[in-house]
Amino acid sequence: DIQMTQSPSSLSASVGDRVTITxxxxxxIRSDLGWYQQKPxxxxxxxxxxxxxxxxxxxxxxxxxxxxxxxxxxxxxxxPEDFATYYCxxxxxxxxxxxxxTAVDIK
Amino acid sequence: xxxxxxxxGGLVKPGGSxxxxxxxxxxxxxxxxxxxxxxxxxxxxxxxxSISSTxxxxxxxxxxxxxxxxxxxxxxxxxxxxxxxxxxxxxGLYFCARWNTATHSxxxxxxxxxxxxxxxx
Numbered sequence: 001d002i003q004m005t006q007s008p009s010s011l012s013a014s015v016g017d018r019v020t021i022t023x024x025x026x027x028x029i030r031s032d033l034g035w036y037q038q039k040p041x042x043x044x045x046x047x048x049x050x051x052x053x054x055x056x057x058x059x060x061x062x063x064x065x066x067x068x069x070x071x072x073x074x075x076x077x078x079x080p081e082d083f084a085t086y087y088c089x090x091x092x093x094x095x096x097x098x099x100x101x102t103a104v105d106i107k
Numbered sequence: 108x109x110x111x112x113x114x115x116g117g118l119v120k121p122g123g124s125x126x127x128x129x130x131x132x133x134x135x136x137x138x139x140x141x142x143x144x145x146x147x148x149x150x151x152x153x154x155x156x157s158i159s160s161t162x163x164x165x166x167x168x169x170x171x172x173x174x175x176x177x178x179x180x181x182x183x184x185x186x187x188x189x190x191x192x193x194x195x196x197x198x199g200l201y202f203c204a205r206w207n208t209a210t211h212s213x214x215x216x217x218x219x220x221x222x223x224x225x226x227x228x
Contacts, residue, residue, distance in 0.1 A: 044152060046215060050211065095154055095168045
């Protein structure tokens, strides 16, 4: 199975900060990667798919990049509603696998 | 309204069985693959199982293979997960989600609210 890692596992940031989260795959997955946001007690919400395609309705301060084994999610200008946990998901090969998550909280 | 609603969670003893369900509405259920994802308390998301639109393709995480069975009934717009030989580490919130490959950017685009499964003696 493809293993996914994320870094950092958590970070503290202030409103307005630029935040970057990295996701790495144990083998090449082309651009078959999505990013999901989850807030406490809620279902995850899709943000980015195919590594860099922003889903409809997602603010443009979110962006994704990468291919192969290394991917990043960037939030340019963190907003109060962005404090949440972020997960990457590879869908190149079954079984799909999620990264362990990155918790973004308020500094 | 497009939605997924899970049900059937509960408390079960180790070694026991449980079937959770997911009712779909507001979209053509039979056109989409579906996925189960779980989340242990305070932990991250874990892929559990997938089923294609016509049930031709089934996939499982290694952690549940041989114990869980995914199925669907397109006439009833419903998805199921039969869980046997349950273990304490199967405890968690079980989400169903729609796997949308209709666009150039496949995604889990619709999620239910989850149903809680607790395995404890």
